[in-house]
Amino acid sequence: MRSELTRFSVVKSLLKNRWPQLFGFIVMLAGFLYAIMTGFIGTPVGNNNFSTVFVWIAWWAILILVAVPFFGRGWCAVCPIPLPGEWIQRGAILEPPSRKPRRFNLRWPNKLRNIWLQNLTFTLVALFSTVILTTPKVTAVVLAAMLFLAVGMSIVFERRTFCRYLCPVSGFIGLYAQTAPVELRVKDKQVCITCKGKPCYNGSAAGYGCPWDVFPGGLTKNTYCGLCMECLRTCPNDNIAINLRPFAADLGQPSRKLDEAFKAFIMLGAAMVYAGVLLGPWGELKSAAYSVGTVAWFGYVMAFLAFIFGLLPALFWLAVKLGQVLSKSNVPARHVFAAFATALVPLGLMFWVAFSLSFVLTNASYIFIAFSDPFGWGWNLFGTAALTWQPYLTTALVPLQTLVLVGGLLWSVRTAQKVGREVKIQPVPVIVFSMLVTLVMLGLLL
């Protein structure tokens, strides 16, 4: 059940035209650079600085509550981080130049063509997140580092190597983009097979080859398509479509990749750890997570890593093995483990939504204050600097979180059953696993 949005000529022209996207890019880049600047020279008080407030409250809320669940990689389509590097790499801002600039354009090593590095970068950010979230200078350093790294990688490597293999945000957006009701797909695969030159991948005068190193004709899920619209511009056969589709349509084809499976564990586990550490009443835990370099922090790091890379996967492995035993299956356990981890994708997304609702609704009033006084220097640009902190919808929060978590569990159960059918293994032990972690999350948030 699909509905093609690009059949409407207005939508198609808007998406093919480079100017609306450039406008979005420039607005985002300006905001991004402004966040770096306010982070470096503004007040060190996190909740009074544009940098921390806009990145970790406003942007995060839009990303995890709206952009990812409804538009998948929609954020990647306007993300400013790869932009300057891409302009340098292409030697152009809009259409491809008549002469290709001389760059290294190296291929990313084959052994690193997976998301293990993204798992690593996300875990690193997660370990320092209590400091990053609350300290404007550190937020600015992280944002600037991502920008410089993206530029450097664009100069050395071809396409968007940073986004595809290193960006800590891109990894989880890709994972959860599978649940979104929007997709870019080809209309007819046969057309792609017979297409000469494959301009969607190799580029042409009309546009660039896929920056995400994806051949659209082979796209079966949203994970690695950045919705940049280059293939829509380059396809000579009008064979690219943006479709509306049911939620989670990609989850019917379970992943067989361990890197993607571990991304699901990292995200699920991190949401649970944050719910306990940041939103719980345990002051010692918060101090330990914040005191980078101390014994307590190393203890926190060990516990964090043990939970995400040890306990959660181990329990899940046991559940999968039990399912195999019950079904007398000979399918390699590694494949089944990775396939069933697909059931953790909707669950993890809903864990993040539930966590973020609490964090965002209680701190959203800082957005209005920081908007008027971005540096925390006593300005009042829009007359909202004197507003006092006020949490929003606190009475609706708990019922909302309950609905989100229970809905996520139901979605996970449904996905586990689909995976079970694919790999011919009893999904009930995995469903029990999903239920147990949901009960823990309910206990942490309610």
Added chain:
Amino acid sequence: MKLSREQWFYIILAGLAGALIVFAPLPVRVAPPSQRTFRVEASQFAYSPAVLTVNPGDTVTIELVSTDVVHGLYVDGYGASVTADPGQTVSLTFIANEPGSFRFRCNVTCGALHPFMIGKLQVGTNTLLWRAVGLALLAAFSGVALFPRPATVKAV
């Protein structure tokens, strides 16, 4: 996806069970309302004690003592708040007439982890949590019952 009659039966059954879990009155221990006073110390970035347990209807007085910088205490759901300067003790009194679990949090910027300086007020039994647990169990069981199992997978 076309649903079978059996699946529709399970959907209706699950809906009724869900409504029962959400709306059915739960047995709660009723204690006569009393006066409860807590001395709560606030320091960067925690309250001590961090969890306060009272009965519904109790008149709760929180004596907030700040041991380092200026801290505040705002009770979610009740909207009651108070601010204490370092070394100062201030009181906040309210009637805990809403049962459930409520976060209380610092409402004065007190340092880096200020947005996460959080405590918990427990008023009676946290029935919402138990209802949520019931809904989660129902979601898991009805999910298993609702969606057809593949013929190739043997039942447990």
